[in-house]
Amino acid sequence: xxxxxxxxxxxxxxxxxxxxxxxxxxxxxxxxxxxxxxxxxxxxxxxxxxxxxxxxxxxxxxxxxxxxxxxxxxxxxxxxxxxxxxxxxxxxxxxxxxxxxxxxxxxxxxxxxxxxxxxxxxxxxxxxxxxxxxxxxxxxxxxxxxxxxxxxxxxxxxxxxxxxxxxxxxxxxxxxxxxxxxxxxxxxxxxxxxxxxxxxxxxxxxxxxxxxxxxxxxxxxxxxxxxxxxxxxxxxxxxxxxxxxxxxxxxxxxxxxxxxxxxxxxxxxxxxxxxxxxxxxxxxxxxxxxxxxxxxxxxxxxxxxxxxxxxxxxx
Amino acid sequence: xxxxxxxxxxxxxxxxxxxxxxxxxxxxxxxxxxxxxxxxxxxxxxxxxxxxxxxxxxxxxxxxxxxxxxxxxxxxxxxxxxxxxxxxxxxxxxxxxxxxxxxxxxxxxxxxxxxxxxxxxxxxxxxxxxxxxxxxxxxxxxxxxxxxxxxxxxxxxxxxxxxxxxxxxxxxxxxxxxxxxxxxxxxxxxxxxxxxxxxxxxxxxxxxxxxxxxxxxxxxxxxxxxxxxxxxxxxxxxxxxxxxxxxxxxxxxxxxxxxxxxxxxxxxxxxxxxxxxxxxxxxxxxxxxxxxxxxxxx
Numbered sequence: 001x002x003x004x005x006x007x008x009x010x011x012x013x014x015x016x017x018x019x020x021x022x023x024x025x026x027x028x029x030x031x032x033x034x035x036x037x038x039x040x041x042x043x044x045x046x047x048x049x050x051x052x053x054x055x056x057x058x059x060x061x062x063x064x065x066x067x068x069x070x071x072x073x074x075x076x077x078x079x080x081x082x083x084x085x086x087x088x089x090x091x092x093x094x095x096x097x098x099x100x101x102x103x104x105x106x107x108x109x110x111x112x113x114x115x116x117x118x119x120x121x122x123x124x125x126x127x128x129x130x131x132x133x134x135x136x137x138x139x140x141x142x143x144x145x146x147x148x149x150x151x152x153x154x155x156x157x158x159x160x161x162x163x164x165x166x167x168x169x170x171x172x173x174x175x176x177x178x179x180x181x182x183x184x185x186x187x188x189x190x191x192x193x194x195x196x197x198x199x200x201x202x203x204x205x206x207x208x209x210x211x212x213x214x215x216x217x218x219x220x221x222x223x224x225x226x227x228x229x230x231x232x233x234x235x236x237x238x239x240x241x242x243x244x245x246x247x248x249x250x251x252x253x254x255x256x257x258x259x260x261x262x263x264x265x266x267x268x269x270x271x272x273x274x275x276x277x278x279x280x281x282x283x284x285x286x287x288x289x290x291x292x293x294x295x296x297x298x299x300x301x302x303x304x305x306x307x308x309x310x311x312x313x314x315x
Numbered sequence: 316x317x318x319x320x321x322x323x324x325x326x327x328x329x330x331x332x333x334x335x336x337x338x339x340x341x342x343x344x345x346x347x348x349x350x351x352x353x354x355x356x357x358x359x360x361x362x363x364x365x366x367x368x369x370x371x372x373x374x375x376x377x378x379x380x381x382x383x384x385x386x387x388x389x390x391x392x393x394x395x396x397x398x399x400x401x402x403x404x405x406x407x408x409x410x411x412x413x414x415x416x417x418x419x420x421x422x423x424x425x426x427x428x429x430x431x432x433x434x435x436x437x438x439x440x441x442x443x444x445x446x447x448x449x450x451x452x453x454x455x456x457x458x459x460x461x462x463x464x465x466x467x468x469x470x471x472x473x474x475x476x477x478x479x480x481x482x483x484x485x486x487x488x489x490x491x492x493x494x495x496x497x498x499x500x501x502x503x504x505x506x507x508x509x510x511x512x513x514x515x516x517x518x519x520x521x522x523x524x525x526x527x528x529x530x531x532x533x534x535x536x537x538x539x540x541x542x543x544x545x546x547x548x549x550x551x552x553x554x555x556x557x558x559x560x561x562x563x564x565x566x567x568x569x570x571x572x573x574x575x576x577x578x579x580x581x582x583x584x585x586x587x588x589x590x591x592x593x594x595x596x597x598x599x600x601x602x603x604x605x606x607x608x609x610x611x612x613x
Contacts (some may be wrong), residue, residue: 250409276407303405
């Protein structure tokens with residue numbers, strides 16, 4: 001018959017160590033100094049071993065440096081640890097204080113605790129798109145994560161597609177985003193690059209539309225000294241325009257033509273315009289944006305001598 | 316017999332009267348007195364003209380009212396009105412303003428109105444001076460309704476100077492330069508009984524061909540303006556002084572630069588604005604004597 005003690009110790013070699021939960025409660029381990037060390041909470045459930053009076057546990061980091069050694073009266077070990085990869089071994093103590101053999105070293109990971117955004121703060125993070133860059137700049141921030149050494153920030157568009165992703169060591173990041181509505185998440189990253197849980201911010205990002213910047217329309221003279229206006233070429237931009245007429249010595253402008261949109265590279269006045277003042281206006285349009293300001297150019301169509309002569313010769 | 320003669324005279328008189336009625340000229344002298352106006356024609360023509368101008372949007376009472384205003388401006392008013400109206404209308408001027416300006420010019424004499432619509436075209440049209448509307452409009456007024464002298468003489472000078480200045484065979488200068496030149500020179504048109512164009516041209520030829528002066532075109536033009544601004548005798552005085560001062564046979568016999576400076580001073584003395592303007596006959600006499608002097612110089 002096998003000695004029950006030996007059997008107990010033998011069984012300890014095969015003991016089952018598993019993580020039951022990793023809670024992210026903020027723990028302040030009291031130290032002798034005034035500093036508070038924020039550690040992740042770890043709970044380990046050990047298989048109950050008959051005859052075990054207490055359990056002795058040792059925790060090492062990935063570099064085999066012992067981080068902690070403690071004795072637990074139950075098979076559920078609760079302790080605080082830094083994040084990252086840890087190694088654990090344990091042995092049982094019987095009622096007489098006799099120690100069993102150390103178990104095999106079990107490697108596991110301790111992730112940083114979840115980011116806790118302030119509850120109830122759902123006010124959107126808003127920005128207006130910049131006229132030059134056409135993007136809105138937002139500053140995203142979040143509370144410090146326990147045992148987080150870095151943070152992975154992901155920005156999702158309305159279709160839940162990741163449009164921006166960045167890992168930072170700070171508690172904020174600035175992003176330039178196109179017009180639209182977004183959400184963002186923070187994933188804490190602990191020691192040994194162990195990822196925590198991705199937490200969505202309750203605050204949405206809203207980049208409002210702004211007016212498109214005014215474009216440069218170059219006015220040149222064509223081969224017959226006729227006026228020409230060169231259109232700017234930019235992807236995603238459509239050019240709209242209008243032609244207006246006013247008599248000399250009058251201020252009322254009447255629409256003559258509309259260009260919706262204008263697709264040629266160069267604009268020149270239509271032939272056979274009646275004499276008088278003309279004002280051609282162009283602006284650019286882009287979906288989700290307010291139209292740019294109008295570029296306006298005035299010119300005059302004069303009658304020819306023959307046209308005047310034709311009328312002056314009338315009875 | 317006497318009765319018969321008396322009856323024949325009476326018949327002839329009656330016949331003559333009945334046939335003379337349609338043509339007053341047979342009985343009376345042609346009425347050239349500007350105080351008597353052909354207002355019926357002016358009214359009718361203007362009314363018919365206005366009623367055809369659809370874009371003017373005149374109702375019949377408005378057309379009548381407009382025609383009445385034009386007719387009030389006496390003989391030739393319709394012609395003046397319609398010419399100014401058409402030029403401005405064709406140039407794209409506001410209809411209401413066109414009517415107002417044309418109406419205003421119907422009240423001036425023919426030459427003054429002609430100055431406006433001729434010079435406006437010369438200033439505004441692309442194949443002439445091609446200046447902007449506002450400037451062309453302003454200058455046209457200055458050279459017509461605001462001009463104190465003889466409008467026909469001014470118009471003639473202006474058109475000829477511009478043509479001479481822009482002509483490729485002559486100065487071939489830019490349009491703006493030529494307009495400025497014409498405006499500067501025509502300020503003195505009134506000093507010249509027959510306009511200053513001929514004198515200007517003659518003096519330019521003299522300056523450009525005189526081997527002693529050797530001016531470039533710009534200098535020659537500036538000198539012309541200065542000399543011609545002193546009246547019709549100034550250019551002759553200038554030439555005579557140059558000839559005299561450079562004459563080696565004379566005791567004076569100045570170097571070229573000093574001769575030129577002296578000629579400038581002498582030509583400046585050619586006009587004395589403190590003296591009263593003589594009557595027309597006296598002016599004509601001056602012009603004649605000047606022509607004789609020119610012949611002598613040649």
